[in-house]
Amino acid sequence: MTGRTPRLATRLMIAQAIVVSVGAVTLVVAAALVAPGLFHEHLLQGGVDDPGVTMHAEEAFASSFGISVAVAAITSLIAAGLVSWFIVRRVARPVEELAQSAEAVAAGHYEVTVPSVTFSAEFRQLSGSFAHMSQRLAETEATRTRLFADLAHELRTPLATLEAYIDGMEDDVLAHDAASWATMRDQVDRLRRLATDLREVAAAEEHALGLTLSRLDGRGVAEAAVAAVLPRFQAKGVALSLDACAAPAWILGDGIRLQQVLANLLDNALRHTPGGGMVEVTVAVAGDLVLVRVRDSGEGIPGDQLTSVFERFHRVDPSRVSGDGGGSGLGLTIARAIVSDHGGSLTASSGGPGCGASLTLSIPSA
Numbered sequence: 040m041t042g043r044t045p046r047l048a049t050r051l052m053i054a055q056a057i058v059v060s061v062g063a064v065t066l067v068v069a070a071a072l073v074a075p076g077l078f079h080e081h082l083l084q085g086g087v088d089d090p091g092v093t094m095h096a097e098e099a100f101a102s103s104f105g106i107s108v109a110v111a112a113i114t115s116l117i118a119a120g121l122v123s124w125f126i127v128r129r130v131a132r133p134v135e136e137l138a139q140s141a142e143a144v145a146a147g148h149y150e151v152t153v154p155s156v157t158f159s160a161e162f163r164q165l166s167g168s169f170a171h172m173s174q175r176l177a178e179t180e181a182t183r184t185r186l187f188a189d190l191a192h193e194l195r196t197p198l199a200t201l202e203a204y205i206d207g208m209e210d211d212v213l214a215h216d217a218a219s220w221a222t223m224r225d226q227v228d229r230l231r232r233l234a235t236d237l238r239e240v241a242a243a244e245e246h247a248l249g250l251t252l253s254r255l256d257g258r259g260v261a262e263a264a265v266a267a268v269l270p271r272f273q274a275k276g277v278a279l280s281l282d283a284c285a286a287p288a289w290i291l292g293d294g295i296r297l298q299q300v301l302a303n304l305l306d307n308a309l310r311h312t313p314g315g316g317m318v319e320v321t322v323a324v325a326g327d328l329v330l331v332r333v334r335d336s337g338e339g340i341p342g343d344q345l346t347s348v349f350e351r352f353h354r355v356d357p358s359r360v361s362g363d364g365g366g367s368g369l370g371l372t373i374a375r376a377i378v379s380d381h382g383g384s385l386t387a388s389s390g391g392p393g394c395g396a397s398l399t400l401s402i403p404s405a
Contacts, residue, residue, distance in 0.1 A: 051131060055123035063112045074104060133162055137169060149177035182351075189352035193233055193368070197226040236369040240351065243376030250293040250380055254405050257288035257329045261322050264301035268309070276314035279305075283322040288329040291405040296377050300385075303370035304333040304398050311396070312337030324404060328383075331400040340389035340396045348387050349375045371398075378402065 078100050143151040153170040155163075204223050207213035242248050265281045272279040290297075301320075308318045316336040323330045340348060347353050352368035375385040383402035389395065 051127040059119040258283040278317040303374040308335040334397040339394040
């Protein structure tokens with residue numbers, strides 16, 4: 040069984056005491072060896088050659104020297120002890136508080152208050168880094184909890200539908216017809232799409248997509264994406280147009296992944312734009328950036344949700360679920376992660392509900 044490890048403050052005080060003690064002993068020994076000889080030499084140089092007087096003077100010197108050294112040593116030890124105690128407390132207390140905070144974080148209490156330490160630049164940096172780490176862990180835990188809750192919600196509806204149809208068909212309440220099978224297949228497809236999107240967003244956020252970069256003309260990427268979704272827009276009665284700049288918009292990117300990004304943006308625009316509305320895709324070069332903007336005349340986005348629309352499972356209208364065209368809630372999350380891997384950004388803007396929305400993709404030009 041091992042003994043209890045001494046505290047940091049105790050170790051520091053012992054170390055300070057040893058240093059001060061060694062210094063005091065060294066001073067006394069050096070003075071005892073050097074001072075008497077020097078005093079005797081000065082007596083001879085001063086013309087004092089009477090043995091009695093010399094002996095009396097040296098005894099007086101030795102006595103006063105011993106008392107002075109003893110008083111100085113005790114005073115210095117006390118002063119050094121007080122200063123050392125003050126410094127040790129300034130050093131040990133924040134370390135102990137950070138250790139307690141670390142134990143709290145290790146136990147899962149990420150909301151712990153990390154003490155602010157100003158004793159030195161190193162301690163201030165350590166305290167700040169620890170506080171930042173604690174905050175990031177809290178955000179990660181909150182995201183993980185929200186993800187599980189959202190995932191459970193997304194799975195509940197298709198599973199409940201499948202269960203209801205299976206029970207109904209077993210009890211002959213529902214007909215074994217094409218409509219029933221089609222509904223069940225739609226729910227299976229919904230589950231498959233959710234699983235695929237979850238895998239995609241995990242790979243994208245871990246930068247594990249394995250991008251194949253090449254020099255591309257952004258106009259060509261946009262044209263291919265628009266052509267792929269045009270039939271769906273025509274079927275819903277939503278006008279889709281492309282306005283590309285005259286000069287090439289060169290970028291360094293993965294053409295397939297960038298078309299996936301634009302497909303997600305166009306799907307989102309189509310989902311939130313009613314029949315008779317319009318969606319416009321523009322490609323432009325602005326300085327050292329290539330901008331691709333998808334603007335629609337649909338439902339719009341509230342001002343307080345312009346950032347959160349890129350979060351997992353976020354929906355502007357919470358009542359919309361994937362079964363009624365709400366999507367998996369992961370498309371914009373995947374799109375932003377892919378754009379980030381290209382060194383670009385994806386932002387949203389809107390005049391508010393009913394005023395349409397614009398999603399702007401910015402990628403460095405090549």
